[in-house]
Amino acid sequence: MDWTNCLHPSDSTTDPIRFLALERDFAELAEQYRHAHEAAMRSGQVVGGAPVAVLERLVTGATARRHAIATTSGTEALRLALVACAIGPDWNVIIPALTYIATAGSVLATGARPIVVDVDEHAHLDADMLGDALAATRGPTAVVPVGLFGDGLDDERLRSICDAHGALVVEDAAQSLGSRHRNCVGGGLGHASSLSFAPTKTVPCFGNAGAVVTDDDDVAARARLIRSHGKAGNRSKTTLLGVNGALASSHAAQLCVSFHHREERARRRDAIAAHYLSRLEGLDGLRLPPMRSRTIHNWHKFVIRSDRRDALLEHMRVHGIETQVHYPIPLCDEPILAGCEFRSCDRARAWSRHACTLPLHPFLTQPEVERIVRAVREFHGA
Ligand SMILES: Cc1ncc(COP(=O)(O)O)c(C=O)c1O
Structure with missing residues (x-):
């Protein structure tokens, strides 16, 4: 299907352009979603069951991992991945200064000590600073890299630094x-990775969902146990402190449908991003997402940086275009992390001051994309 020709959007030049439009997703696949939901309900097994098993197979395929363990959110998936890797109170965990708060929250929930390290031009953990932080850290240490905004992580560099210091890698x-x-797909890095299917993500759940993926049989077995109260079965003894973390089968069934349309939707995102990149190039005071060769960006977020960010946000608002800021508060300025160790967060702070995220989802129409481009160009005097 041509992404310029979606169902139900308005071509009016004044209607608000919302940041997300899940109702257009539902409208496009309504029959398939209804059918999947009904099949899950008719099976009588409303938690877990066949749809979860199918979703887990789809997730292992997409991440080239041996195991996937679906759970109730990406936040829970990260916590589960960390705990299944035996990371707990006596551990240090290095996290990037720019990420969603859930990265830090999941680490704090394990009882481990977060160490916050600055980001690079791609808003990824800065490799040199990571090396310095690892060299200065004593005791068991893990690193949680985040492929922020959907830009691929430089796995070779990360792996060599972490291996040199004996640090475990759990990818958010x-x-x-x-x-x-290169050859490393999102979700394929390190000992285990966590995925999110929150409504904002490239494969969105009409609710919340996430998954742990890993190649390690023991980590997978522990993650499954923890997901179900630490019990292998109804009458088995409890060996691990667990949670009620099984995914609803209706959510899994809907996600299986969304997964099926993942690639055509990725192509639409790509086409819109290519249009933004070509039409916004060279504007004074504006920086576009940095691009690298041999990288596939999934365009989860299209973040531009402007010297006059707050005025740009207001200009877009006046033109009826909803933008967001990812992220307005770097982790080094979050009160919940006060008392943690920080390693120069200047670049993360600069991202927070300059970032403006443009709407980019597969259901934007060509006229909407053109309006967004026009508004940004007009602000920069083009
Ligand atoms: C980097 C990152 N980590 C963790 C999460 C948490 O995922 P969820 O919202 O599914 O709990 C998110 C969600 O936005 C995220 O962006």
Whole structure:
């Protein structure tokens, strides 16, 4: 289907352009979603069951991993991945200064000590600073890289630094499904990775969902146990402190449908991003997402940086275009992390001051895309 020709959008030059439009997703696949939902309900097994098993197979395929364990959110998936890797109170966990708060929250929930390290031009953990932080850290240490905005992580560099210091890698791939750098796909890095299917993500759940992926049989077995109260079966003894983390079968069934349309939707995102990149190039005071060769960006977010960011946000608002800021508060300025160790967060702070995220989802029409481009160009005097 041509992404310029979606169902139900308005071509009016004044109607608001919303940041997300899940109702257009539903309208496009309504029959398939209804059918999947009904099949899950008719099976009588409303938690877990066949749809979850199918979703887990789809997720292992998309991430080239041996195991996937679906759960109730990306936040829970990251916590589960960390705990299944035996990361707990006596551990240090290095996280990037720019990410969604859930990365930090999941680490804090394990009882481990977060160490916050600045980001690079791609808003990924800065490799040199990561090396310095690892060299200065004593005791068991893990690193949680985040492929922020859907830009592929430089796995070779990360792996060599972490291996040199004996650090475990658990990837927060909440934003990375479908991204790639060289041969490493989003969700394929490190000992285990966590994915999110929150409504904002490239494969969105009409609710919340996530998954742990790993190649390690023991980590997978522990994640499954923890997901179900630490019990292998109804009458088995409890060996691990667990949670009620099984995914609803209706959510899994809907996600299986969305997964099926993942690639055509990725192509629409790509086409819109290519249009933004070509039409917004060279504007004074505006920086576009940095691009690298041999990288597939999944365009979960299209983040531009402007010297006059707050005025740009207001200009877009006046033109009826909803934008967002990812992220307005770097982790080093979050009160919940006060008392943690920070390693120069200047670049993360600069991202927070300059970032403006444009709407980019597969259901934008060509006229909407043109309006967004026109508004940004007009602001920059083009
Ligand atoms: C980087 C990152 N980590 C973790 C999460 C948490 O995922 P969820 O919202 O599914 O709990 C998100 C969600 O936005 C995220 O962007």
